[in-house]
Amino acid sequence: MTDPAAPTFRHDPPHIAFVCADTEEARRARTRLVHRYGNVPIGMADVIVALGGDGFLLETLHRALGRGGCSPKPVYGMNRGSVGFLLNAYREDDLAERVQRAQHVTLHPLRMKATRVNGPTVEAIGINEVSLLRETRQAAKLRITVDDKVRLPELICDGALVATPAGSTAYNLSAHGPIIPLGAGILALTPISAFRPRRWRGALLPHAAHISFDVLETAKRPVSAVADFTEVREVERVEVTEARDVSLTLLFDPEFNFEERILKEQFEP
Known part of the structure; x- marks a missing residue:
């Protein structure tokens, strides 16, 4: 289910927990972002920012589910992997504002x-x-x-x-x-x-x-x-x-166009 409304957080700017895939590119991105925006443990965060590909995003959602029960922390992914079908574009500027403006999609596994x-x-x-x-x-x-x-x-x-x-x-x-x-x-x-x-x-x-x-x-x-x-x-x-009793939340930039990605994928040679 897609909700065009931006999520609300306890803190302004939101407290972010940065997690990354085990690749040099993702680790470097995390280091730069932590230096710029700070970092808190997942248990204290308003949102988890995942840096990697679609596989790492899946790992992060499972990790959030394990810590948060049936209503874990929302996850905002940025592509530092190979495919990134479900990930936002990687940009370091104005990250807190992007997270606050993001639309959220509720997933039931x-x-x-x-x-x-x-x-x-x-x-x-x-x-x-x-x-x-x-x-x-x-x-x-x-x-x-x-x-x-x-x-x-x-x-x-x-x-x-x-x-x-x-x-x-x-x-x-x-x-x-x-x-x-x-x-x-x-x-x-x-x-x-x-x-x-x-x-x-x-x-x-x-x-x-x-x-x-x-x-x-x-x-x-x-x-x-x-x-x-x-x-x-x-x-x-x-x-x-x-599992209707389990809800996972993904955050997407307003300009994220999943429908266009679907069309593009179906016409790829």
Whole structure:
């Protein structure tokens, strides 16, 4: 959900916690910005400024979630990485004012419940996606159920994933899934190297959908489930829902044009 209103902070100017990726470019940027604007621990900050690429932004959101419970600190990202699809342009001037003027987008991640073969159920949060992947040379066989109705009795594939709008430009895009605008209220269900049915390209689902994957022939065709950085091996069933009780906030400059980035990405050669 996009809110055009600028966020409000406890302090003026806002107290900033700078975090950076483990690259020379990002570390140098953090040093300059800390010298210019100061730095506070994340627990005392109004906002977290993340310096890196999209992968580091994902790490920062998980870090904020771990510290802030279901309503963590807002994150303002600046691109010091390679792609930066969800990051603002890097500029050092007037950073406090940019943060104060920024529009905020509320993200709800996915909640994965992965049940292991003859084992426990593991829960994890996926901000980008939840994916199922074959563990051996044998293709995976999956049955896909949406809202208690079997939609695909058997998918033979390397795997499948469910992506959020924020994650639709990551693994989902590499698997030829659709790019989804932030705030669209849609999830992408995308196969990974589908063999049968060969022409099935996936589906767009309402954000409130309850998606279940049952792994067929678990002994012969073992499958792992991954929610961002959490992997559960040898699963027999995976349930995916939107975690409406968890809210993450990304901050964007008013001139940030996500729709233009979507169009540009779809017409790139």
